[in-house]
Amino acid sequence: MRKSDVIQLIFHRPPPTDPKHEKGLAFAPTNIALVKYWGKRDAELNLPMTSSLSIALPDKGAMTTVMLQDQAQETVIVNDREIPSDSEFVKRITQFLDLFRPEKKWHLNINIKMNIPIAAGLASSACGFASLISALNDLFGWQLAAHQLSILARLGSGSAARSFWTGFVEWHAGVQSDGMDSVAEPLSVEWPGLCVGLLTMSDKEKPISSREGMQRTVNSSILYTAWPKKVTQDLAILKQALHVKNFPLLGGTAESNALTMHATMLASWPPVCYFLPETIAAMQQIWSLRRQGLALYFTEDAGPNLKLLFLEEDIGAVKEHFPSVEVVNVFEKE
């Protein structure tokens, strides 16, 4: 099964690419997985080994503007800086766009504004690809539904499948080889007062991409065999925690899931380690504060930065101990 087959299944014809507007514009929030996606069962379609569950940061993410341009290639601008056309990022975008232009007639000017660090484990490629496909949907007037955009965005970056909604989102692993059931959907639950704190230890690009780290883990880590079971358990517990609003259960499950993911990486060869010394220092501090009674947990993606999990009532305490933290009150109404 190839990506082009999925395009056919969504559009039932070559994707219409006559512009409906001068510009296509869309925002996609970044998402933080509480139960992680780590490992693919199909690298071509980015089909995951397991389901995953995330929370969106409503105001953090990527705003993407696309316009047709009369040039022989894409222009990609991220945060006002043009990205070299031979970079990995532009190549990935170009390959993704190729899916929608089987005969390669048009090229785009793509302007992405992100208010999160790029490739530092803050799901920049997730919100990047989600906003890009939504912007294309706008430009070409495809009028696709969110679950269809979720499937298409996944072809660019797996976790992008989750970046089409705010709040809690579950990405179902699915079982089909065409991935048409590997789609995300929002959960009908809110948690006013739930906060995510971005603790940025490094905004440098990570030395091992998620893609490479995942592949190495699946191929070489003996501990990975236990990962699908861990996810199954954690998804059930986390949904229970959401249902009864048990915050320590949510926090503990998310933290344990993240640590277990990083554990599977450490057992890879060569070792995959996204920890920096600062990461460990922050973890040790969080564990110490928790022993003192503060309901503070963390999660960590494929990068050195931590995302703190806590409740609104503890914002003051968290800021006191982590002055640089950027707090997102996830369900706060403007």
Next chain:
Amino acid sequence: MRKSDVIQLIFHRPPPTDPKHEKGLAFAPTNIALVKYWGKRDAELNLPMTSSLSIALPDKGAMTTVMLQDQAQETVIVNDREIPSDSEFVKRITQFLDLFRPEKKWHLNINIKMNIPIAAGLASSACGFASLISALNDLFGWQLAAHQLSILARLGSGSAARSFWTGFVEWHAGVQSDGMDSVAEPLSVEWPGLCVGLLTMSDKEKPISSREGMQRTVNSSILYTAWPKKVTQDLAILKQALHVKNFPLLGGTAESNALTMHATMLASWPPVCYFLPETIAAMQQIWSLRRQGLALYFTEDAGPNLKLLFLEEDIGAVKEHFPSVEVVNVFEKE
């Protein structure tokens, strides 16, 4: 099966405890596991889930002197400092000695000199218990063989089973419930030029004992299920590396085994993490040097300190990058 049953199996009568000398004296080297012992199948007898393989540091360890004393309890002196009788360490020693005095008639003055940091992941309890049982053997004239001492020392501290020989030592997990086949033996292989570098990040006592960390891992870490398989694989590879003197194979296997052990801990709940920020900084530096071509590997026990593995020809390079390293040229003849 109880510890006292093992005493019966070794001595076939109450252990003779009339002193043959005024003092009993013995040295036991510390040992660094290249394939780790992590997890017990029997907590009473310290029977391990898996076999393990270590290398002894010939000049690093514990020298223990024991003398009968006319007092109602033990006196335990470590590095010229008397240890409070209500401390965990003295309690463990007292309970261990109780095995050899079913009627509790005598007490000892125990003087231990260690030239390694205590309870910092340098197997201080291993060489401590190994030297203690050997000193008792000397004091009471038991004339026990090394493999019998190995079984007895294990009752005090699991990895003490390995501290009766220099060079490479394998501790066989065994299958019997009485543990009489859970005994260590030296491997008939030497590796002139093999070096261990002690890189001490902290000589503070570790916050979670090996005993507690092990138990929590076995009870709560889903990844632990894959650990026995990892050990089986690594033992086979490591023996092959010893046989053909393939140093990168030895180093890589030892490092991967250690990281996998720490990975199983990270997936415990509450998390068991012996990493300090300095540990991660040193690991990252080692990986960076290896990418530059230096054949440098590490192993790490239940503590924050790393033990570097390298060959004699690279002593200069290792000292240049890690000025504080203490190098032990394991098979060097005096």
